[in-house]
Amino acid sequence: MxxxxxxxxxxxxxxxxxxxxxxxxxxxxxxxxxxxxxxxxxxxxxxxxxxxxxxxxxxxxxxxxxxxxxxxxxxxxxxxxxxxxxxxxxxxxxxxxxxxxxxxxxxxxxxxxxxxxxxxxxxxxxxxMVYGVARGMKNFIVITLGTGVGSGVVVNGQLLYGHDGFAGELGHVTMVRGAQGRICGCGRTGCLEAYCSATGVARTAREMLEKTERPSLLRELDAEKITSLDVSIAAGKGDELAKEIFDFTGTMLGEACADFAAFSSPEAFIFFGGLVKAGKLIMDPIKVAYDNHVMNIFKGKAQFLVSGLDGAxxxxxxxxxxxxxx
Amino acid sequence: MxxxxxxxxxxxxxxxxxxxxxxxxxxxxxxxxxxxxxxxxxxxxxxxxxxxxxxxxxxxxxxxxxxxxxxxxxxxxxxxxxxxxxxxxxxxxxxxxxxxxxxxxxxxxxxxxxxxxxxxxxxxxxxxMVYGVARGMKNFIVITLGTGVGSGVVVNGQLLYGHDGFAGELGHVTMVRGAQGRICGCGRTGCLEAYCSATGVARTAREMLEKTERPSLLRELDAEKITSLDVSIAAGKGDELAKEIFDFTGTMLGEACADFAAFSSPEAFIFFGGLVKAGKLIMDPIKVAYDNHVMNIFKGKAQFLVSGLDGAxxxxxxxxxxxxxx
The missing domain is CATH 3.30.420.40 (ATPase, nucleotide binding domain)
Structure with a gap:
């Protein structure tokens, strides 16, 4: 053999x-x-x-x-x-x-x-599961934070495909219901992706800059061209408004994960993609919001991990x- | 053998x-x-x-x-x-x-x-799955509408238990975020169960009776003692307010199912429990809200069924x- x-x-x-x-x-x-x-x-x-x-x-x-x-x-x-x-x-x-x-x-x-x-x-x-931080795990969720928000859900050691092969579209659960939800690329409104993708973070930045007069390093940039990387760099320099943008983003992700726990009770949530490079700026509010919102029976059980695979x-x-x- | x-x-x-x-x-x-x-x-x-x-x-x-x-x-x-x-x-x-x-x-x-x-x-x-309407199905979700809202999620022909055995608590996904969410029996706020259980329906009835002056057969009852069965009976007699209570309940269930589809893409949602006896009054708004809110790739694919098992x-x-x- x-x-x-x-x-x-x-x-x-x-x-x-x-x-x-x-x-x-x-x-x-x-x-x-x-x-x-x-x-x-x-x-x-x-x-x-x-x-x-x-x-x-x-x-x-x-x-x-x-x-x-x-x-x-x-x-x-x-x-x-x-x-x-x-x-x-x-x-x-x-x-x-x-x-x-x-x-x-x-x-x-x-x-x-x-x-x-x-x-x-x-x-x-x-x-x-094969090469990274989920080796040996049978129930976990990978959330990719890139241009969009994608997900791969593993249950009982198998990818969840659903009856038609399209399960695991967690970027498109509705986080803001009704008329005030942001328009999403999928044609609907209020999806997680419209807020927590790289483009969603840039949009949050523009909204926060417009709504307030607060000082921020981000004001030195052309608002229409701000990217999530700009927000990350500003937050890294201690910019309070930029940090709040990550707080807002991470909080929504953490609340979403609390709902996902009620669905498949994973032992870990694994985050992947450009936004994750912001490190604690994004991961800390995710964990805090999760603990604040998840059902008691799930509290303290799930790990929050960053992908172990080299980005490139x-x-x-x-x-x-x-x-x-x- | x-x-x-x-x-x-x-x-x-x-x-x-x-x-x-x-x-x-x-x-x-x-x-x-x-x-x-x-x-x-x-x-x-x-x-x-x-x-x-x-x-x-x-x-x-x-x-x-x-x-x-x-x-x-x-x-x-x-x-x-x-x-x-x-x-x-x-x-x-x-x-x-x-x-x-x-x-x-x-x-x-x-x-x-x-x-x-x-x-x-x-x-x-x-x-x-063994005796009822899901015979032969490998991906479906049963939602029980009783005193609480429970769920059993089947993927790849197996019940979804998650890493700790407690997966499938879909009554406790958050449908109304923030301060205006109803308090739920689980100690959190805004859960599906707080609105779409039998007790949630009775609470919706009391809220609607308080907020408006509209006539309704339900006004003949002691508001504090109204049950979901009372609402069902009134709606069956054509009471407009009672029908709206079922519309509100079914719409929220349909929106929740649209999120559940993004998770596990089931071929059927199967409803079970006392509230289901209201028939089209509850099932029609579920289907309409689902079609209005589900992602395009899932549209028209899932069946909405009522349990085939005798209640008793x-x-x-x-x-x-x-x-x-x-």
Missing amino acids: SEQQGIKPYVIGLDLGGTNSVFGIVDSRGDIKTQTAIKTGGYTCAEDFVKASVEALLPIIDQVGGIEKIKAMGIGAPNGNFYRGTIEFAPNLPWAHDGIVPLAQMFSDALGIPVGLTNDANAAALGE SAAVLGASAIGWEI | SEQQGIKPYVIGLDLGGTNSVFGIVDSRGDIKTQTAIKTGGYTCAEDFVKASVEALLPIIDQVGGIEKIKAMGIGAPNGNFYRGTIEFAPNLPWAHDGIVPLAQMFSDALGIPVGLTNDANAAALGE SAAVLGASAIGWEI
Whole structure:
């Protein structure tokens, strides 16, 4: 058995982003042995994208000893559906924006290995379970704080996909009900994502600067161009208004996590993405708000962790983790 | 094999309520062959409760051919923990209100068969899966609308217990944030249960009667004694205010279900309990609010069903279902 396992020591991970598609060949400890990338756009159809991908992959597959050393491939992609191995109506992908692309099957046909596919946040959760801070955990939630708010929910050691493959959209629970809720990118109002994504934080900054006359380093910037990174830098310099923006954001995340506990009672919430670099500025208010709002039976039970995966390679690692699970 | 299966055609179900403990012996089709009951209170310790239970059980076990015909026993109990088989700090049980009672093990020792235990809402979900409208479903949510609001969440064909056994407390997600949220029995504010339980509906009725001068059949009653059944009867007679109370309740439930879809994307929401007897008065606003609030990707996918189990025996059937699953 050990010899057989030794024959296929690697998986391929594909982080399929709006701009770049990054491929890595990864071992079971999460070391990326070699990687390559192509532009995601610039193809009119999925067939051409797969063809270009395979051309880029063949040299790095040779580097690790050929396709017979590779157990499987995993793809993390926007609007990815695990059950069907498809990308469905992905607005930012020119060759998948108006239809259903069976990308897993196409790569499997081209490479002759099993291929699994899921969305980026689910891939991040698998990455934490296989290589990261969730090793050994069976019930946890990964929340990705980036341009949007994504999530991957693991219960009983399995990703929660729901009956249609689209479960775990925790960025779109409603946090502010009624007319005063912010418009969200999903077309609805009041979603967690509209407040706690990077763009949500920038919007909170603009609102706070408009509503008050309070001094802030952020006033030196063009309000329309403020980013969450600007807020993070200002808060790091002790700017009170910037700190309040993180308090507001973390408090809402903590209240949301209290509701999530009532659903799946995870042993940990794991945060991932650009906003997490703000460290205690965001993590402390999350924990305080959680403790203030969670049911008594859950109090003090869940850990609040930051992703253990290196930011630059986390998405490829997450995608590759699918390869070990299928 | 078929002979061996034939040897143990029954399970025992125990619906352990605050007042009565009802035992039924059930076959695989959900027919209750025989049943008995004892008072739940009146015992100073759990040992005495189990002893009295076994005394009541022995004659009905004999009726079906003896203990060797019984595969297992399931218990549905308030504050029941499936992982540990315990009842923990159940406020309404005199012999379990200030500690942890290993009731499953105690019954198993006394009867010599496997015994599983979970909370009442989880038992209801198992009952629907084994005998009811959720047969064949792998992802669904049962919401019980009674004195409180309970829930049992099934994902990938398994009950969602979370890392500590207490997952699925959907009655305690926060629907009204901040100071204006109603105080809930759990000690927090704004919970779904504070609005959509039977007591929540009665409270909505009192609030609406106080806030307006509008005519209503409900004004003929003592406001402090109005029940959800009174509201249901008035609405059935065409009372506009009573209908609005159900609209308000169903709308909040539908909005909550839209958030639940973002979590586990179930194929059905199944409603159970006294309030459900109001039929379309409550189910129609649930469906309308769900369609108005759910993410586009989930729209039109989930069914909204009413429990298929007979109210009087549903709790015993749900408890007995645990016996088939362990």
